[in-house]
Amino acid sequence: MKNRVRIKDIAEKAGVSTGTVDRVLHNRGKVAPDVKENVLAVIEELGYQRNLLASALAYNHNLNIVSLLPNPEADPYWKQSQAGVQEAIRAVQHYGFNLTQLFFEPNKPMDFSRLAKQVLNNPPDGLLFPPIFFQESLWLLNQCQEKNIPTVIINTDIKGGKPLSYIGQDSYQSGVLGARLLDFGLNDGQTVCILNLDYETKDAHHLIYKERGFKDYFKNSLEKKIEILSVNFESFHEKTKLQIFSKKLLAENPKLGGIFITNSRAYKFIDSIADKKSYAGIKVVGFDLLASNIDYLKSNAINFLINQNAMNQGYLGIMSLFKHLVQKESVERQQYLPLDIVVKENIEYYIERNKVGIII
Amino acid sequence: MKNRVRIKDIAEKAGVSTGTVDRVLHNRGKVAPDVKENVLAVIEELGYQRNLLASALAYNHNLNIVSLLPNPEADPYWKQSQAGVQEAIRAVQHYGFNLTQLFFEPNKPMDFSRLAKQVLNNPPDGLLFPPIFFQESLWLLNQCQEKNIPTVIINTDIKGGKPLSYIGQDSYQSGVLGARLLDFGLNDGQTVCILNLDYETKDAHHLIYKERGFKDYFKNSLEKKIEILSVNFESFHEKTKLQIFSKKLLAENPKLGGIFITNSRAYKFIDSIADKKSYAGIKVVGFDLLASNIDYLKSNAINFLINQNAMNQGYLGIMSLFKHLVQKESVERQQYLPLDIVVKENIEYYIERNKVGIII
DNA sequence: TTTTCTTGTGTGTCCGCACACATTTATGCT
DNA sequence: AGCATAAATGTGTGCGGACACACAAGAAAA
Numbered sequence: 138m139k140n141r142v143r144i145k146d147i148a149e150k151a152g153v154s155t156g157t158v159d160r161v162l163h164n165r166g167k168v169a170p171d172v173k174e175n176v177l178a179v180i181e182e183l184g185y186q187r188n189l190l191a192s193a194l195a196y197n198h199n200l201n202i203v204s205l206l207p208n209p210e211a212d213p214y215w216k217q218s219q220a221g222v223q224e225a226i227r228a229v230q231h232y233g234f235n236l237t238q239l240f241f242e243p244n245k246p247m248d249f250s251r252l253a254k255q256v257l258n259n260p261p262d263g264l265l266f267p268p269i270f271f272q273e274s275l276w277l278l279n280q281c282q283e284k285n286i287p288t289v290i291i292n293t294d295i296k297g298g299k300p301l302s303y304i305g306q307d308s309y310q311s312g313v314l315g316a317r318l319l320d321f322g323l324n325d326g327q328t329v330c331i332l333n334l335d336y337e338t339k340d341a342h343h344l345i346y347k348e349r350g351f352k353d354y355f356k357n358s359l360e361k362k363i364e365i366l367s368v369n370f371e372s373f374h375e376k377t378k379l380q381i382f383s384k385k386l387l388a389e390n391p392k393l394g395g396i397f398i399t400n401s402r403a404y405k406f407i408d409s410i411a412d413k414k415s416y417a418g419i420k421v422v423g424f425d426l427l428a429s430n431i432d433y434l435k436s437n438a439i440n441f442l443i444n445q446n447a448m449n450q451g452y453l454g455i456m457s458l459f460k461h462l463v464q465k466e467s468v469e470r471q472q473y474l475p476l477d478i479v480v481k482e483n484i485e486y487y488i489e490r491n492k493v494g495i496i497i
Numbered sequence: 498m499k500n501r502v503r504i505k506d507i508a509e510k511a512g513v514s515t516g517t518v519d520r521v522l523h524n525r526g527k528v529a530p531d532v533k534e535n536v537l538a539v540i541e542e543l544g545y546q547r548n549l550l551a552s553a554l555a556y557n558h559n560l561n562i563v564s565l566l567p568n569p570e571a572d573p574y575w576k577q578s579q580a581g582v583q584e585a586i587r588a589v590q591h592y593g594f595n596l597t598q599l600f601f602e603p604n605k606p607m608d609f610s611r612l613a614k615q616v617l618n619n620p621p622d623g624l625l626f627p628p629i630f631f632q633e634s635l636w637l638l639n640q641c642q643e644k645n646i647p648t649v650i651i652n653t654d655i656k657g658g659k660p661l662s663y664i665g666q667d668s669y670q671s672g673v674l675g676a677r678l679l680d681f682g683l684n685d686g687q688t689v690c691i692l693n694l695d696y697e698t699k700d701a702h703h704l705i706y707k708e709r710g711f712k713d714y715f716k717n718s719l720e721k722k723i724e725i726l727s728v729n730f731e732s733f734h735e736k737t738k739l740q741i742f743s744k745k746l747l748a749e750n751p752k753l754g755g756i757f758i759t760n761s762r763a764y765k766f767i768d769s770i771a772d773k774k775s776y777a778g779i780k781v782v783g784f785d786l787l788a789s790n791i792d793y794l795k796s797n798a799i800n801f802l803i804n805q806n807a808m809n810q811g812y813l814g815i816m817s818l819f820k821h822l823v824q825k826e827s828v829e830r831q832q833y834l835p836l837d838i839v840v841k842e843n844i845e846y847y848i849e850r851n852k853v854g855i856i857i
Numbered sequence: 858t859t860t861t862c863t864t865g866t867g868t869g870t871c872c873g874c875a876c877a878c879a880t881t882t883a884t885g886c887t
Numbered sequence: 888a889g890c891a892t893a894a895a896t897g898t899g900t901g902c903g904g905a906c907a908c909a910c911a912a913g914a915a916a917a
Contacts, residue, residue, distance in 0.1 A: 193874090196874080231550050473846060503904085513867090527866090557871080
């Protein structure tokens with residue numbers, strides 16, 4: 138390498154052995170104060186930067202990383218995050234990164250807790266999970282902090298607890314953006330509907346923020362008068378119930394001009410509408426590039442998808458652990474991913490990205 | 498590392514020395530046919546994968562990469578690509594990547610040629626440049642192929658020549674997307690204007706494709722009747738001329754509903770309009786996140802910016818060279834970057850990305 | 858038959874760093 | 888002063904792979 142400063146160079150210049158330099162660099166063993174100071178000065182002067190390759194090679198340990206994700210079979214949204222995690226691990230495997238994948242059932246806090254305990258029994262070098270269940274997640278987060286396990290949380294941020302980093306969306310802003318996109322197609326006097334197709338939302342702060350962002354947009358935009366309707370529907374997995382619900386929603390709101398579906402289940406709503414003409418002219422904004430959503434986007438049944446970059450959540454999550462554990466650099470507490478606006482005309486570029494993966 | 502297969506393991510199992518395995522792996526030196534076959538079989542069986550770290554460390558050579566970009570001082574667009582290149586180099590510097598940056602004047606083919614010759618006189622291990630001048634670029638590309646210099650071209654693709662990869666936008670599709678975005682705000686019977694603020698366009702295939710994509714969109718969309726006006730203006734750097742031009746454009750086209758500026762100079766057009774009210778209601782779609790464009794987007798003077806990911810062009814360009822030179826994996830001939838749709842509400846996420854850069 | 862060359866294979870060193878162990882120097886105590 | 892012990896520092900080996908060099912055996916030339 139061109140003029141790269143090595144430990145040996147420092148040792149020479151400081152008139153000590155490489156062992157001593159090593160002790161200074163790693164704060165291990167005893168070094169005479171004046172020698173230490175001198176060595177540090179030389180390090181500074183020569184601008185030493187550790188060779189990551191040699192360092193990782195010599196370190197020769199495994200770094201066991203655990204990903205604790207919702208079962209992707211139960212909710213396809215999580216397939217993307219999982220793919221991102223795997224991709225990242227592949228990229229840094231040479232640095233000794235080992236992945237253990239654990240999956241919990243999306244709506245079973247007990248299952249999550251069970252696995253959380255399992256993780257703590259055999260503490261990994263790093264952990265990644267989405268804190269879907271508030272109490273249980275906070276507990277896990279605190280346990281990890283106690284045991285010094287650097288932890289990255291994705292998808293949903295959480296107050297309290299000290300994760301290494303949160304990686305995900307800015308919920309509030311995604312609501313604002315959703316409103317803006319719907320606003321393009323709305324006329325004065327129309328109604329828009331915020332539709333939550335999710336289980337009980339008391340823990341789901343991100344949905345609350347999303348909704349707030351959405352409403353705030355219209356509060357601040359004074360050009361048109363738009364009525365906002367907010368609806369929760371929990372039985373989204375029961376097709377007939379959902380059909381009845383949808384039909385009623387459309388029937389009862391003749392002035393409906395737009396629907397904002399706050400998670401990745403826009404396709405479920407479209408699925409449920411038997412008579413596709415009954416919502417002609419109603420604009421639909423949803424989230425995330427699930428296969429079903431993509432199909433509906435292409436067939437114009439969905440107008441916009443906001444891409445939350447679920448894949449990148451996983452990817453950057455692992456990379457943040459890498460940055461912390463291997464590069465030993467500081468990691469931002471919050472890393473917001475871009476809210477990509479996806480339409481029929483640009484969706485191809487968001488499917489199957491990562492041609493030339495992401496390194497650090 | 499967990500069960501990682503090493504050369505030593507292969508050697509043992511095949512009953513030869515590591516030197517012989519090395520010779521087989523690198524096709525160097527002479528190996529008896531039967532031995533070679535056996536070693537290959539063992540490699541296959543154990544699923545050997547070279548340890549990139551150890552390999553790069555032992556290789557101990559510099560890889561000199563040259564970036565040949567338009568002078569960013571002359572055209573701020575190129576600042577982003579430059580930043581991407583630098584960021585990528587930083588990420589892979591440990592693998593011996595060294596960068597030499599050369600800059601040519603954006604509208605001087607002679608200057609480009611001069612530097613091209615300079616590059617060839619001292620052949621680098623990899624080259625990256627945007628083929629702005631067709632003839633000159635094609636010549637350079639062919640020379641590089643002859644001398645076996647892997648070359649990545651960015652921003653503009655070129656027919657003929659065999660680069661390692663092209664990284665950039667799909668011009669045609671960006672035109673389609675621009676049309677789609679304008680279409681949101683257009684009413685029946687209005688006019689849209691395609692505005693090229695660039696020097697003579699005979700070499701600029703990407704502008705031609707962009708225009709074609711734009712027109713094709715409206716050809717295929719039968720809902721409204723929209724008239725399309727296409728205008729070139731070369732003296733965009735002369736403020737008064739541009740002012741006169743803009744004024745005339747607006748005056749002569751009272752039904753103008755949208756303007757599609759085909760490159761990153763949308764801000765120049767807005768700058769030139771003295772009476773901001775004269776284009777009230779006219780939608781503007783431009784390209785790229787230059788500081789000036791961003792300001793106008795935030796103040797609603799520009800409605801949409803299509804982000805061509807100029808930064809990523811540079812980043813992925815270098816990473817592709819890395820993939821080829823270090824990872825020795827194949828690289829896609831064409832790597833299209835996403836056409837991000839940027840509005841006021843999501844722009845923050847596109848500015849200053851790369852919190853946790855990309856590694857391999 | 859001896860010498861020289863070719864072919865095939867094994868061995869050793871180095872890349873930069875981490876870490877264990879060896880060695881030297883300083884300090885305290887009798 | 889002499890010795891035990893602690894503090895400070897130096898040396899050596901290995902991580903996995905690349906590559907130069909050493910060396911043996913057989914073939915070709917003398």
